[in-house]
Amino acid sequence: xxxxxxxxxxAYLVFILPLTAVIAGITTFIIANTNxxxxxxxxxxxxxxxxxxxxxxxxxxxxxxxxxDMQVSSNEIVLKPTGIEKTFPLLNVxxxxxxLAERDFSVKLTPDGNGWLRQDFSETIDGxxxxxxxxxxxxxxxxxxxxxxxxxxxxxxxxx
Numbered sequence: 001x002x003x004x005x006x007x008x009x010x011a012y013l014v015f016i017l018p019l020t021a022v023i024a025g026i027t028t029f030i031i032a033n034t035n036x037x038x039x040x041x042x043x044x045x046x047x048x049x050x051x052x053x054x055x056x057x058x059x060x061x062x063x064x065x066x067x068x069d070m071q072v073s074s075n076e077i078v079l080k081p082t083g084i085e086k087t088f089p090l091l092n093v094x095x096x097x098x099x100l101a102e103r104d105f106s107v108k109l110t111p112d113g114n115g116w117l118r119q120d121f122s123e124t125i126d127g128x129x130x131x132x133x134x135x136x137x138x139x140x141x142x143x144x145x146x147x148x149x150x151x152x153x154x155x156x157x158x159x160x
Contacts, residue, residue: 061140069153079117098128
């Protein structure tokens with residue numbers, strides 16, 4: 001006598017394995033679409049074209065001899081000019097977190113009586129950050145990657 005297929009235990013094994021793969025695929029698709037990667041740039045072509053313009057700004061800063069010693073501790077950033085003897089009325093400093101775009105922020109630094117540029121900010125920062133410094137007219141740029149916080153002044157290492 002032949003038993004019906006639904007009473008055969010091997011039939012369920014044959015159906016469960018592909019069904020599990022389909023459910024895992026759908027779950028992966030849902031997770032990938034709801035938790036998009038914020039590190040990936042939407043318009044990568046335009047971003048790539050602008051790299052040459054950015055490199056010119058980095059090279060201009062190097063040519064002008066613009067250098068800083070930097071200290072970031074607790075809730076304050078201090079930039080001490082060590083390159084050319086020039087005062088800067090205002091510098092824009094952008095902090096880009098290595099992995100979390102929602103933690104990115106920027107501050108405007110103004111000089112104190114010593115000519116050092118300093119600013120307090122609202123929250124304590126730690127971890128790996130890319131820091132970009134530009135003047136208010138955006139003619140040159142300096143950039144470095146650093147682990148924060150740091151207690152001592154360290155040279156602002158130029159990176160392209």
